[in-house]
Amino acid sequence: AQSVTQLGSHVSVSEGALVLLRCNYSSSVPPYLFWYVQYPNQGLQLLLKYTSAATLVKGINGFEAEFKKSETSFHLTKPSAHMSDAAEYFCAVSDWRAAGNKLTFGGGTRVLVKP
Amino acid sequence: ETGVTQSPTHLIKTRGQQVTLRCSSQSGHNTVSWYQQALGQGPQFIFQYYREEENGRGNFPPRFSGLQFPNYSSELNVNALELDDSALYLCASSLAVQALSTEAFFGQGTRLTVV
Numbered sequence: 001a002q003s004v005t006q007l008g009s010h011v012s013v014s015e016g017a018l019v020l021l022r023c024n025y026s027s028s029v030p031p032y033l034f035w036y037v038q039y040p041n042q043g044l045q046l047l048l049k050y051t052s053a054a055t056l057v058k059g060i061n062g063f064e065a066e067f068k069k070s071e072t073s074f075h076l077t078k079p080s081a082h083m084s085d086a087a088e089y090f091c092a093v094s095d096w097r098a099a100g101n102k103l104t105f106g107g108g109t110r111v112l113v114k115p
Numbered sequence: 116e117t118g119v120t121q122s123p124t125h126l127i128k129t130r131g132q133q134v135t136l137r138c139s140s141q142s143g144h145n146t147v148s149w150y151q152q153a154l155g156q157g158p159q160f161i162f163q164y165y166r167e168e169e170n171g172r173g174n175f176p177p178r179f180s181g182l183q184f185p186n187y188s189s190e191l192n193v194n195a196l197e198l199d200d201s202a203l204y205l206c207a208s209s210l211a212v213q214a215l216s217t218e219a220f221f222g223q224g225t226r227l228t229v230v
Contacts, residue, residue: 005221034218043119043205103160
């Protein structure tokens with residue numbers, strides 16, 4: 001079984017400050033890991049994914065995440081927050097052996113950006 | 116914006132009724148997954164359809180059922196609606212070739228309210 005824990009259901013950052021969202025996973029097999037963003041009343045948009053290639057993954061909108069196997073973590077960062085980054089962020093894991101990417105999501109972290 | 120479309124966008128039903136939600140997958144995709152996202156939570160995997168067959172199911176009762184059509188579009192049916200079924204229902208499509216899959220692309224969801 002796989003699981004994802006996102007530390008902090010809410011994060012508040014100032015515009016221009018570092019954004020750091022924490023994600024820890026549990027998986028009995030090498031995982032595929034994903035970060036999705038959800039804006040109000042919308043579906044999920046993929047920010048970035050890790051699929052066993054480079055451990056530092058760059059995504060859209062200036063976000064990046066680093067896969068650390070020893071820490072079972074996949075934290076998401078952005079050096080400088082923008083007002084448009086205010087949204088909910090979800091970390092997810094899937095089993096690379098299973099066709100179709102069945103995703104197990106964390107509970108989400110809502111980001112508030114202060115001017 | 117993805118090519119995954121869901122209908123309707125909003126729906127209000129009465130407890131005990133039945134509902135059908137629809138999803139049109141992205142062109143070229145052969146796999147559709149359905150997720151339930153309760154308010155303030157991460158999405159939960161309901162089931163997945165691959166080439167018109169169910170390909171995995173989450174921890175949901177049998178009154179949640181689905182179909183996938185030859186054009187790879189899909190329906191989610193929920194019978195005997197309960198108040199706790201109120202949620203955002205997300206459809207995601209991907210392309211699965213043997214054991215490999217592209218990432219999942221999500222629609223904007225259907226907001227179901229059960230009263």
